[in-house]
Structures are given as C-alpha cells and as structure tokens.
Amino acid sequence: METTNEIIIVDLEATCWENDRIPIGQKVDIIEIGICKLDLTSHSISHKQSIYVIPERSEINNFCTKLTGITPQLVEEKGIYFEEACEKIMDEYNPEFLTWAGYGNFDREQIFEQCDWLGIEIPFSGEYLDVMYEFKRHFRLHKSIGLKRALDHLKMNFDGNHHSGADDAYNTAKILHKILEA
Template sequence: MKTTNTILIVDLEATCWENDRIPPGQKVDIIEIGICELNVTTKAISKKQSIYVIPERSKINKFCTDLTGITPQLIKEKGIHFEEACEKIRDEYDSTSLTWAGFGNFDKEQIMEQCDYLGIENPFSENYLNVMNQFKNYHGLHKMMGLKRALKFFNMDFEGNHHSGADDAYNAARILRKILE
C-alpha cells in the first residue's frame, strides 16, 4: 500500500424507520455516500460530494425523507446502483490505497455489510479511522458524543445540513483536522 497524505472522510445516509423498526422483508440500505478528502499536510478539505444510491433491499419512507432530505424522486433522478457508486469512489478517489474515516463505526460496518450481501469488493482500504474515538481520546472523555456536540466542543458550528452525507462527512473532516493540528 502506498503512503499518502490524504484521508477520505465518509458519511452514509441509509434507509431508516421510526424507532428503528425495520419492516419485514426490508434491510437497511445505503442511499447516500457523502465523501471528501482531508489533506493532512495542508489541512485542506476538498472533493466533497454526495453520491446518491438506489436502495435495492428497502424503500425510502416519509420518516427517512424527513430526517435526511432524500426523497424517492431525488434517488430516481440522481441515484446509481451501489456497485456503480463503489466503482466511482475507486476511480475518483483512489480509495483502495487511502486511509478512510467516519464518525463512529456505522459507516464502516454498513459498507462492509452491503458489499458482502451484494458480493461486491469493498471500495475502501483496510485502514479505517474512527473519528469519534479519536475525538474521545483527544479530549480524554469516557462517553461518546454526536457530531454536532463534538463540533461545539471545539467552538465550531455545524456547516450545512445535519444528516446530509456530504455535509456530515465535511464536518467530521473538520473535527479530524482540528485533532491533527
């Protein structure tokens, strides 16, 4: 694996239900992959984008749309299949050779689960960095906290819309950048 000064920050949005009650016959599906790059040398955050994904094992309901802003119509217009999304990430970010990060383990576990289920190769490397754990250790905290509270700890405001994958990834990158200073 080549060494580089770039870390990919990823945040997923997925199909969800009120009280986490998954209807029979449906599974949690990724519907947005928010991604950006953090250059650890220059501290620049770049290449922020949302990749919308067509859910193959579930439907987007009103609760999910209210939380994420992602509608079935948006997915119909801009969505691509998960396998295409993985190829796009590999092609545009050279993702298999970079460390990647997310705020918590949900993103890593969901990518791995969906890749396994669909028989698709994970577009990311084995090197995963849990920004939530980095934050907790940096501040010597015993409890985890969410993205918005972590930003407040650094006296930073959330930029963009919470539960937008691209905006959440960007804000997680801001936290990681602060920890690396």
Template sequence: MKSGKILVVDIEATCWEGRNPPGQENDIIEVGVCLLDVDTGEISANRGILVIPERSQISKFCTQLTSITPGLIEDEGIYFDDACDILEREYDAVNRVWASYGDYDRNQFQRQCSETRLAYPFGPSHINVKTMFAQKRRMKHSVGMASALEMLKLPLEGTHHRGVDDAKNIAKILRWVLNN
C-alpha cells in the first residue's frame, strides 16, 4: 500500500428532481480526483474526468446542480470503462488508500461497476472524510462539504458539485483532519 499519498475522489452522477424516471439509472458523469500528500499536505494531480452516461440522460436538474451539460459530455466525455482505466493506470487506485466525502461515491462506483460488469478500480482501503470530520469535531451529526469548509474557515474553491473542484475541497478537509 502506498502510504505517502491518498487519492481523493468526488463523483457527479446523473440525477433528477425526485425519483429516477423509468428506464434511467444513475450514471457517473464526472470523476474528480486529486492526490493529497500525507507528509507535506500538498494537493496535486487535480483532474476532472468527464464520463459519457450509458444508461441515462443528463436532466436539466442535473445540469443546474453540476453545471455539466450534455454538450460538454459530447465534447470531452469518455466511457466509464476508460475512466476506470485512468484511475488504475494513472492514479494506481487499486494500490492506494482513497477517500471521499461520505459513502455515496464508494457505493455508486461499486454499484455501477457491478451493473456494468467492470472491475472495481479501487483497493479496499477507503476513508470516509465526512464521518472523520464529524468525529474529529466531536459533532453529533455530520455536515455537508460546504459546511465543513465554512466551519474550518476555508474557501470553497471552484464550482460546488463539480467533481474536479470538490475533490480538491475534500482534500483540504482531509488535510485538516489528519493534522489536528
């Protein structure tokens, strides 16, 4: 296991106001990643991997939430299996401890890999930053990422609900958790 750097991941997926419409499955449409150096606190290799949804369409609600449009995906998106390959090849995800804010990202990746019969790209060591932050602050209930940043007096950089930006913001919270 590589201990020096933690892979921080934040995904965005197709979503709708209320229940999923018939025939529409939640698909990952962005994988935001960065590396947090445990020793130095440096955040590097920040990237957003846009993913073509194969089992659903991007709704107007989803675009309003994430700012990801169908046109952006058409221009820059890759298939989910190719995104998983990038995580394995360029980020060595299977051999690294990885982190996300809550369990949604881990559960969605597991579900989508299982449903599409793809190998899960991550190793078994996952850090739930949301839970760790709440424990570290001795809070009765966990809070969202934006609230956690606010409590730490750290700016929310970029666009909230964009994986590329949220991964970096989560890394800042994790850095605080590990150093306090």
C-alpha cells in the first residue's frame, strides 16, 4: 500500500426528523458529503467541498432544513445521486490509498449502510480514524464531547456554519491536526 501524508476528513449531513422519529417507509439518507484533505507535512487543509446528494429513500423536511440549511430545492439544483458522489470522491481524492476520518462513527456507518443498500463499493480505504474518540483519548476525558465543545476545549473558533458538512469536516480536520501535532 502506498504511504502518504494526507488524511481525508468526511462529515455527512443526512435526512433527519424531530426526536429521531423516522416516518414509516423512510430511511436515513445522506444529503451532503462534506469533505477535505489534511496534509500532515504542510499542515494545510485543502480540497474542501460540499457534495450534495439526492435522497433516494426519504425526503428533506422543514426540521432537517432548519438544522442543516439544506433545502429540497438546493439538492434538486446541485445534488447528484449517492453512487455518483462516491465516483466523484474516488476520482478527486484517491481515497483507496488514504486514511479517512470523521467526528464519531455515524458517518462511517452511514456510508457503509448506504453503499450496502445500493450494492456498491465503499469509496474509502479500510483505515478509519474516529476523531471524537481520538480527542477523548488524547485529553484523557471520561466521555466524548461534541465538535463545538472540542474546539472550545482547544480554544479554537468554529469556522463556518455548524451542520454544514464541508464546514464540519474542515473543523474536524483542525481538531485532528492539533491532536497529531501534540
């Protein structure tokens, strides 16, 4: 396997419902893949983007739009199907050679579940880093804390909008960089 000094950071936004009450006949669908690359040599964060995804098993409701800022119209105009999004990631990030990371395990599990449902290959390597867990371990905390609280702990500002996949991925990259340089 090729060695590299880059890590892909991923943060998903998905269809969601108030009190996690998923309506009968609907399933959680990825509606945004926020992604960027952390270069461990230059310490830079690059290739930041939002890939909007058309939900195939559910609809974007008002609660979800309020939380994420993602509207059905936005996804209709800019969205691509999940399988196309995976192909785009493979073309632009060469993820099969890179470790990938996210804040917690939800994103990893959701990608696995959606790939399994579609019968497609997972677009990432088998090397996944849970930044939430690594943060907890690094600072010897008794329990995990959320993304914003982790940034507060590091006395770092949150850049962008919370629950924007690209912004959350970028902020996760900042946290990971800080942990790895310590």
